[in-house]
Amino acid sequence: MKKIYVKENRCLGCRLCEWECMFANSGLDAMFKLKGKQGEILPRIRVEDNPEDIHFAVNCRHCKQAICVKSCIAGALSKTDEGMVVINKDKCVGCFTCVLVCPYGAIMPAAGGKAAQKCMLCTDNDRGEPNCVKYCPNGAIVFEEREI
Amino acid sequence: MKYVIIGNSVAATACIEGIRSVDKEGEITVISAENRAAYGRPLISYILLGRISEENADYRPKEFYEKNKVNVMLGRRAVKIDRGKKAVLLEGGGEVFYDKLLVSTGSRPFVPPMDGLDKVKDKFSFMTFDDMKNLGRALSKQKRVLVLGAGLIGLKCVEGIADKVKSVTVVDLAPRILSSVLDEGGSAIVQKFLEEKGVGFILGDSVSGFEENRARLKSGKEIPFDILVLAVGVRPEVSLVKDAGGEVNRGVAVNERMCTSLPDIYAAGDCAEGYDKSVRANRVLAILPNAAFQGRCAGINMAGGEDIFGGGTPLNSLGFFDLHIMTAGVYEGEFIEDISAQNYKKLFIKEGRLVGFIIIGDIKNVGIYTSLVREGTPLDKLDWRIMSKCPLLCAYPAKERDEKLNKGV
Numbered sequence: 001m002k003k004i005y006v007k008e009n010r011c012l013g014c015r016l017c018e019w020e021c022m023f024a025n026s027g028l029d030a031m032f033k034l035k036g037k038q039g040e041i042l043p044r045i046r047v048e049d050n051p052e053d054i055h056f057a058v059n060c061r062h063c064k065q066a067i068c069v070k071s072c073i074a075g076a077l078s079k080t081d082e083g084m085v086v087i088n089k090d091k092c093v094g095c096f097t098c099v100l101v102c103p104y105g106a107i108m109p110a111a112g113g114k115a116a117q118k119c120m121l122c123t124d125n126d127r128g129e130p131n132c133v134k135y136c137p138n139g140a141i142v143f144e145e146r147e148i
Numbered sequence: 149m150k151y152v153i154i155g156n157s158v159a160a161t162a163c164i165e166g167i168r169s170v171d172k173e174g175e176i177t178v179i180s181a182e183n184r185a186a187y188g189r190p191l192i193s194y195i196l197l198g199r200i201s202e203e204n205a206d207y208r209p210k211e212f213y214e215k216n217k218v219n220v221m222l223g224r225r226a227v228k229i230d231r232g233k234k235a236v237l238l239e240g241g242g243e244v245f246y247d248k249l250l251v252s253t254g255s256r257p258f259v260p261p262m263d264g265l266d267k268v269k270d271k272f273s274f275m276t277f278d279d280m281k282n283l284g285r286a287l288s289k290q291k292r293v294l295v296l297g298a299g300l301i302g303l304k305c306v307e308g309i310a311d312k313v314k315s316v317t318v319v320d321l322a323p324r325i326l327s328s329v330l331d332e333g334g335s336a337i338v339q340k341f342l343e344e345k346g347v348g349f350i351l352g353d354s355v356s357g358f359e360e361n362r363a364r365l366k367s368g369k370e371i372p373f374d375i376l377v378l379a380v381g382v383r384p385e386v387s388l389v390k391d392a393g394g395e396v397n398r399g400v401a402v403n404e405r406m407c408t409s410l411p412d413i414y415a416a417g418d419c420a421e422g423y424d425k426s427v428r429a430n431r432v433l434a435i436l437p438n439a440a441f442q443g444r445c446a447g448i449n450m451a452g453g454e455d456i457f458g459g460g461t462p463l464n465s466l467g468f469f470d471l472h473i474m475t476a477g478v479y480e481g482e483f484i485e486d487i488s489a490q491n492y493k494k495l496f497i498k499e500g501r502l503v504g505f506i507i508i509g510d511i512k513n514v515g516i517y518t519s520l521v522r523e524g525t526p527l528d529k530l531d532w533r534i535m536s537k538c539p540l541l542c543a544y545p546a547k548e549r550d551e552k553l554n555k556g557v
Contacts, residue, residue, distance in 0.1 A: 048542045056542070056549070063557050073189075073190045073436050074188045074200070074204075075208055091205075093200055094199065097463070097465040098515075099465065099474070099511055099515060100476070100518055101515050103518070103552075104541065104552065105514075105539060
């Protein structure tokens with residue numbers, strides 16, 4: 001399965017991916033319209049920075065043995081046949097056991113705090129391909145098949 | 149091959165998935181005392197709360213049993229394992245033959261003997277879907293509810309019913325709430341938060357006797373109530389294995405393959421004593437993820453595969469209204485704390501490793517801490533100055549970051 005990988009030697013920590021993620025999942029027709037809407041929609045990708053000028057984005061790794069799926073108390077998280085980890089928000093109760101077990105910090109409370117949210121590779125919006133990858137100006141986020 | 153599973157919750161579901169990962173054809177029968185498809189037990193409070201619908205409470209999609217070719221016997225209670233015949237005997241007659249058997253019977257509510265309890269009409273446990281439905285029907289804005297037990301079950305019930313009744317009072321023998329999950333400081337914060345939501349607590353006290361609508365406490369206090377919820381504790385449901393001659397301690401004794409001491413009989417979930425890495429011993433660790441891991445391991449081994457349950461770690465993610473609490477591991481060794489008006493954070497460090505934590509409030513990325521606990525990562529292998537402040541992957545050395553973010557995981 002194609003997954004998202006990041007190249008930290010190319011990442012400046014600009015956080016455009018976080019905005020592009022919010023935009024892709026917002027239903028809005030222009031990104032600037034997110035202005036004032038922080039809190040109503042939250043990114044499913046997060047950028048980390050450390051003081052040594054190291055930056056990188058993190059989102060769902062779609063683990064083969066996904067501990068979030070096995071730990072979900074509601075059966076709201078599952079794996080597709082292709083191997084993508086998906087969340088059914090109608091089944092999620094917002095207990096955040098998934099947040100407690102994800103070793104990557106890649107699943108988080110959605111806006112409002114009543115359910116979790118995670119990256120589904122932009123298959124759950126109208127983008128069709130990961131928006132963070134498409135618009136990273138530095139090629140620091142890639143979407144590839146890697147048999148490793 | 150005939151597989152039989154007693155119980156139909158998380159361990160049973162995971163067992164089905166484990167069996168089918170090895171054996172696509174063997175006959176699987178599930179015997180369930182309850183009358184509905186598997187659901188996550190902790191969901192019942194969220195159904196009362198209105199967070200999800202009853203229809204969405206199923207643990208697996210509707211087609212799960214058909215797709216996995218599982219014969220589900222709903223509303224049938226297993227009463228005996230006949231090892232000679234290799235059969236499970238059912239209440240009301242009937243038997244189900246097995247080649248490999250999983251006992252995943254979970255826990256039952258523990259109700260200590262209390263004088264006059266039989267006089268109380270509206271009393272409920274809070275373990276099953278039916279318990280939840282029965283309690284839900286009894287609730288109204290005129291009713292005063294008395295909850296016995298300030299543990300996880302009692303307090304999640306409180307969250308589910310608080311805005312549907314006139315008042316809620318919680319009584320517990322322990323001097324503080326959630327005493328099995330939190331330390332004193334954490335308990336105090338959550339208690340204060342719940343008190344602000346209108347919940348009353350009487351701690352360090354217990355019931356000496358009941359009238360129909362009144363509880364007398366040991367302290368002499370009297371509490372009038374309309375509805376009683378019994379959430380004092382639970383006990384592993386071990387009787388089937390015990391009566392069959394299997395080794396039972398507090399829970400059913402199992403090895404690392406989830407086999408009991410009896411041939412061809414396995415156990416998993418809340419009834420079983422699997423390995424707990426945090427105490428380096430076998431014990432009942434009644435948390436849902438553990439049931440999923442153990443059930444799957446049992447299923448694989450039942451079907452002739454090879455799997456080892458490497459051990460569980462205590463984990464709790466708890467929400468009360470909009471307050472979130474996350475804990476893991478054990479509270480031993482030295483600790484560092486970061487306590488503010490909004491947040492409570494304690495990290496416990498022993499022999500150079502993070503062995504446990506309590507975090508209330510800011511739950512961002514907490515799973516990164518959990519993985520340190522679970523894997524027993526030596527803290528000198530990472531930048532602890534960064535990690536101790538906030539759980540971040542950038543505290544790992546470059547090579548490990550690369551493993552985590554650029555390899556298949």
